[in-house]
Amino acid sequence: MYEAMRDEGASKEKAARVSNAAAASSRSSVGRKGGRAEDYEDRTKDELVKRARELGIQGRSKMSKKELIEALRNH
Structure with missing residues (x-):
């Protein structure tokens, strides 16, 4: 998963964070977007x-x- 994210352009830190979270739980729950945060442009x-x-x-x-x-x- 780490290498796939790096190939997609994710930073090393982000790829490691998501990969480690996926290892601790199911991958589908890690990759799902919550949609609860406001847009950065609105901040x-x-x-x-x-x-x-x-x-x-x-x-x-x-x-x-x-x-x-x-x-x-x-x-």
Whole structure:
């Protein structure tokens, strides 16, 4: 699963996180999207920076809103 996600363009961290979660439970429940979170575009830049901080994204304070959204989606 890790290699397939990396081939699809996922970051090493994201591929490892999802693969490890899948190993601990069923794959179908890990890959399912919940759809409960609001769109990144609807959030303020401060909210995006806070989320990026939670995820440990480097360089977040210098990123534009568009760059933050891209970094969060590709994390």
